[in-house]
Amino acid sequence: MKTALPMSLLALAISVGGAAARELRPEAINTASIASIGAEKPAPPDPDPAIVRLQVLLDRAGASPGVIDGLSGENVNKAVAGFEAMNDLPVDGRLDAEVVSRLEGNAPIVESYVVSADDAKGLVDKIPEDYGEKAKMQSLGYTSVAEKLSERFHMGIDLVNALNPASQFAPGDTVWVVTPGPPREGKVKRIEANKKTGQVLAFAGDGSLLAVYPATIGSEDNPAPSGKHKVKGVARMPVLRAADELGRRRASRHGQARCAGGLRQSKFSHAEVRGNPSRSHSSPACRSRGIACGDSRSFGFESGGEITQ
Numbered sequence: 001m002k003t004a005l006p007m008s009l010l011a012l013a014i015s016v017g018g019a020a021a022r023e024l025r026p027e028a029i030n031t032a033s034i035a036s037i038g039a040e041k042p043a044p045p046d047p048d049p050a051i052v053r054l055q056v057l058l059d060r061a062g063a064s065p066g067v068i069d070g071l072s073g074e075n076v077n078k079a080v081a082g083f084e085a086m087n088d089l090p091v092d093g094r095l096d097a098e099v100v101s102r103l104e105g106n107a108p109i110v111e112s113y114v115v116s117a118d119d120a121k122g123l124v125d126k127i128p129e130d131y132g133e134k135a136k137m138q139s140l141g142y143t144s145v146a147e148k149l150s151e152r153f154h155m156g157i158d159l160v161n162a163l164n165p166a167s168q169f170a171p172g173d174t175v176w177v178v179t180p181g182p183p184r185e186g187k188v189k190r191i192e193a194n195k196k197t198g199q200v201l202a203f204a205g206d207g208s209l210l211a212v213y214p215a216t217i218g219s220e221d222n223p224a225p226s227g228k229h230k231v232k233g234v235a236r237m238p239v240l241r242a243a244d245e246l247g248r249r250r251a252s253r254h255g256q257a258r259c260a261g262g263l264r265q266s267k268f269s270h271a272e273v274r275g276n277p278s279r280s281h282s283s284p285a286c287r288s289r290g291i292a293c294g295d296s297r298s299f300g301f302e303s304g305g306e307i308t309q
């Protein structure tokens with residue numbers, strides 16, 4: 001019998017380390033057993049097939065572990081605890097038999113995908129460091145097909161390359177990708193941004209938990225406000241602004257810059273950045289900040305709802 005812990009202690013969930021590292025092949029992931037993941041075993045240095053499987057199953061269930069990379073860590077631990085909360089199980093973050101049985105399914109984790117001509121369109125050579133140069137770009141696009149696919153399938157770029165070591169990711173190539181599943185659906189009444197646990201939680205009108213995502217909430221330069229806020233509107237292609245001192249200096253040099261596309265600019269100070277709805281949560285910017293960037297847009301959030309931070 002598990003001892004229940006409150007959601008506020010998700011960050012303290014017990015670590016789920018992986019089994020010994022094995023050769024990373026699609027069949028190894030598809031046949032891996034998440035029941036073999038032990039709480040006391042150290043995490044392997046390389047992607048573990050069982051951890052990849054666990055991350056995909058959690059992602060499908062709406063308890064996002066962040067980027068799917070085959071490595072255990074805090075986001076995986078909190079996702080297990082979030083899954084327990086979503087399913088009215090005692091929240092202790094332990095991957096026990098009850099959690100495993102509810103997570104597991106028969107659908108394959110890794111499947112083949114044929115790179116299309118569209119996948120190779122709209123790429124950019126690089127993203128410049130200078131904010132003024134970024135503002136001149138038509139869009140802050142992907143720098144490779146592999147990066148674009150890592151976004152689409154919620155994968156870390158290293159995992160994409162590990163599954164496809166010889167691929168050029170050219171149109172017509174068949175590659176291996178994980179399949180997170182369709183976007184979660186539901187009507188969100190309240191969003192809780194929990195700075196202590198580093199998570200964003202979406203609640204339905206009846207108080208049930210619909211989804212949990214890891215997030216970086218605020219920073220030293222731009223601390224997030226606390227309290228309760230009413231949602232007055234929903235922007236599908238938002239303009240994101242920040243106003244730290246560094247941003248003011250950049251703005252004074254470059255003026256009011258408006259950049260199209262990409263979460264790479266989520267800390268673009270005193271400049272404007274248009275979000276890219278094709279982005280999910282494994283872009284380089286998202287990975288570096290540990291945020292979940294894409295799936296929550298599938299929920300209907302009505303004006304008049306609340307955000308609690």
